[in-house]
Every structure is written in structure tokens, then in C-alpha cells.
């Protein structure tokens with residue numbers, strides 16, 4: 400798999416393991432890193448009049464000296480601007496020595512129109528905000544609108560968190576090595592990377608396998624094997640039955656969007672569970688989706704006993720308050736009839752906000768629950784309501800926060816946004832980067848929760864179901880593009896689902 404994301408510490412471990420295994424040493428890895436960047440520069444900017452290589456004091460700068468040597472050797476006009484000098488006896492010092500160009504001090508960095516910049520100031524070793532001449536170089540490159548190729552990461556972007564420390568380059572291309580890092584996918588870092596190119600520098604899959612990586616880029620590689628494809632003899636109830644709770648008479652649309660998405664995902668049956676006073680409104684808008692009254696926990700237990708649903712969605716349009724808390728706790732604690740199993744619960748929106756005063760009550764119930772999996776899908780505001788301590792931790796990245804929350808809540812957390820992070824209580828996490836701005840529209844989250852429940856109902860494990868739902872949802876949004884409203888989304892899922900079923904069938 401090449402969808403693993405390595406933290407800067409893991410990347411350094413991969414370097415060390417590769418060096419220990421031979422035949423490449425640290426300098427050999429640096430050569431290959433520099434070659435990969437120089438090749439990209441030559442290919443992408445064949446008409447560049449001049450290349451300005453900005454070299455920092457560490458190994459990122461070392462890569463820069465290799466790039467400069469190769470480009471100059473190819474007859475490209477090249478200038479090195481150095482921020483400090485590499486420590487003696489390091490790979491970077493050797494790379495600087497092997498480079499015939501005399502570096503100029505970064506403080507004088509200037510460039511002409513038509514030239515390009517190779518940013519090799521800082522990569523994995525960025526340890527503090529960019530300042531002084533480094534920050535000035537960022538401003539100069541930006542003011543001159545020069546194309547920037549970043550080595551490993553745009554300097555100033557944290558590889559671990561995607562945060563910008565002080566200032567950061569806005570790269571057109573970022574060439575990184577072996578595997579991407581979380582900072583390439585998390586915002587705002589992702590926006591600063593431009594096109595991300597992954598270069599093989601000789602760190603093999605076997606080396607990465609030794610790192611026991613638990614962070615991944617979200618995509619079908621991560622969950623296609625568990626993606627449900629109905630058997631030839633599929634019966635509708637074998638394909639899973641999803642119950643979606645509706646709000647009152649003036650708030651029923653969210654549940655129907657969610658129900659439609661659950662149905663499109665392949666669940667064989669979907670029932671909207673409605674308060675008595677909203678039955679007529681719901682009935683007027685439902686055709687293949689079933690409708691049933693659910694005013695209290697007795698109604699829920701009867702539904703479970705009679706219809707054996709496999710997943711539920713609670714929250715969209717449901718209202719914030721005591722009734723929501725009761726329903727959530729009833730679902731988590733319902734004494735299931737023998738031979739009945741609820742594969743998953745999806746709590747979204749109001750089901751999350753309703754526990755803002757007492758989140759531990761929810762977390763405790765989740766810990767004791769028979770239901771096999773709870774998935775919660777908070778956006779920023781909802782996340783802060785349920786996990787105020789974690790949300791306020793300024794040292795933690797979005798990835799860290801989602802992971803901590805998953806453990807705290809004993810639930811799969813889908814921490815939504817343009818860089819949605821999906822985290823499991825077992826420590827696995829995935830970052831979604833096929834983001835689509837078109838999804839920032841009312842009701843889009845309701846579709847996501849229904850889609851997740853639909854996949855859970857078909858037996859997909861919770862982490863994989865949540866990852867798949869997030870990816871499919873964004874992919875559908877991207878394919879549809881401008882003009883998308885949430886009503887379009889259930890149908891927009893179809894071509895994405897078709898491709899996945901074909902890929903899954905082909906892989907069998």
C-alpha cells in the first residue's frame with residue numbers, strides 16, 4: 400500500500416532503517432531526492448531562464464545543493480541562496496561541498512521575471528516559525544509571483560499538522576519522498592503544496608511496513624475489500640435495513656435526505672421513524688422508503704423487535720434536547736432480542752449537540768453498548784461542543800484531535816471539513832483529501848450520515864464504512880460540480896458506487 404502517511408519522526412526512522420539495510424547511505428538517499436526534484440524542474444519548466452535554489456542548514460538544504468549541482472551540470476543558469484551553513488560532517492555538508500556553485504547569503508535573495516525558485520530551506524525538521532531572511536524570501540517569491548517547487552514540504556508548513564509556522568511558501572509543485580506526510584493533506588498545508596509528486600528514493604515498502612503506520616490517505620485502497628457487493632441471491636432484508644429518525648413536522652427534510660442516501664448506498668430497506676405529528680408530512684414525500692411512528696423508546700424497541708434493523712441514523716433535523724438524549728441512550732442501551740444485532744449507529748448534528756452539557760453520559764453509554772459500532776460525524780462547531788478540552792488543545796493537530804476524541808467517545812469520529820479526518824478508537828486514522836467545495840451546502844451532512852449508515856447496515860466495519868462514505872460523498876460532489884444541492888447528492892452517488900462495485904468485482 401502506498402496510502403500510508405508518515406509523520407516526520409516515522410520518515411526519519413524510515414531513512415535510518417533504509418540506511419541500516421543498505422546499500423544506500425544517507426548521502427545516497429539525498430542524491431536520489433535531489434535527482435527527483437531536478438528532474439521535475441527540467442521537465443516542468445524547460446524554458447526557465449534561471450533557477451534560484453534556496454538552501455537551509457539541514458538535510459532539506461542538502462537536497463537543494465544536489466538539485467543545484469545537477470541543474471548547473473545540465474547548463475541551466477542556477478544560483479544558490481543559503482540560509483546558514485550545514486553542520487560539518489553531515490550529508491548536507493557533503494552535498495554542499497560537492498556542489499561547484501558558491502552560495503550567496505539568503506539575505507540578498509532577489510530574482511528576475513521568468514526564473515523559478517526551488518525551496519529547500521526546511522522540510523521535516525522545521526522546528527520553529529520562519530523569521531528573518533527566511534520569511535523575507537517567502538515574501539519576495541510571492542511578490543515576484545515566481546513559480547516555486549518545494550522540496551519535501553513548502554518551508555513553513557508543518558509535516559505533522561499542516562499548520563503554517565510563521566510564514567510558508569505557496570508552492571506550485573511539492574516533491575516529497577517515499578510517502579506523503581499528514582501536513583500535505585491537512586489544511587492549511589494542503590493549499591500550500593500545489594501538485595504533490597511522490598518520488599521513490601529507495602525506501603522500500605518493506606521498510607514502511609516495519610513502521611506499523613496507522614495513518615492513511617483516505618481512498619478505495621483502504622476499504623475496497625470490505626465494500627459491499629450484493630450476492631446474486633440477495634434478499635432486500637439481507638442487504639441491511641436502516642432506520643432514520645425524523646424531526647417534527649417542520650423539520651423532516653434532513654431525515655429524508657439521509658434515508659435516500661442510505662437507500663442509494665445499497666441498503667435493502669430504509670424506514671423513516673417519525674413522530675406521530677410528522678407522519679403526514681413524511682408520508683407525502685416518501686415512496687420506496689418506509690415510514691413508521693416512533694415517539695418514544697417503546698416504539699423503538701418494537702421496531703427493533705419486529706423489523707430487525709441493522710443501523711440507525713439519529714440527529715439530522717431531530718432537535719436539541721432531552722428527547723434526543725433519551726433516544727440516543729435508548730439506542731445505545733436497547734436490550735436486543737436474541738439473534739438481533741445492530742451493526743451501527745450514526746449520531747450526527749443534534750444528536751451530538753444534545754450532549755454538550757454532559758458528554759460523558761454519551762461516552763459511558765457507548766462504552767457499555769451492545770450495538771457494535773457508534774460513528775459520530777461532527778463538524779468543527781459540534782466537535783468543540785462534545786470535546787471542548789480536545790478542541791482547545793493548541794498543540795494538537797486535527798489528526799491528533801480526531802484520534803483523541805475517538806478514544807474518549809469509544810466511537811469512530813468523522814471530524815468533518817475540507818480535510819475530514821476519520822479516526823477509530825483502535826488508533827487508525829485517515830485523512831480525506833479529495834475534497835469538493837460544492838459539498839459546503841445545507842443538507843450535505845445529512846446525506847453523509849445516511850450513506851454511512853447504509854454501508855454499516857450492509858456489514859461494513861465502522862472505520863471502513865465511515866472512510867468509504869466520506870470518500871464517496873466527496874467524489875460524488877466533485878463529479879457533480881457547480882450547482883450541487885443536497886437533493887442532487889443521493890443520485891450523484893450512483894456513478895461513484897458503480898465504479899466501486901466494478902473495481903470490487905474485478906478484484907475478486
Ligand SMILES: NC(=O)C1=CN([C@@H]2O[C@H](COP(=O)(O)OP(=O)(O)OC[C@H]3O[C@@H](n4cnc5c(N)ncnc54)[C@H](O)[C@@H]3O)[C@@H](O)[C@H]2O)[C@@H](O)CC1
Nearest residue numbers: 414425428429457458459521522523524525526527528551
Ligand atoms: N538522510 C535523510 O535523513 C534524508 C533526508 N532528506 C531531506 O532531509 C529533510 C529533513 O532534514 P533535517 O532533519 O535536517 O531537517 P530540515 O533540513 O528540515 O531542518 C533542520 C534544520 O533547520 C533548523 N530549523 C528548523 N526550523 C527552523 C526555522 N524555522 N528557522 C531556522 N532554523 C530552523 C534546525 O535547527 C535544523 O538545523 C527532509 O525534509 C528531506 O528533504 C532527504 O534527503 C532524504 C534523505
Ligand SMILES: [K+]
Nearest residue numbers: 518521552554
Ligand atoms: K522545503
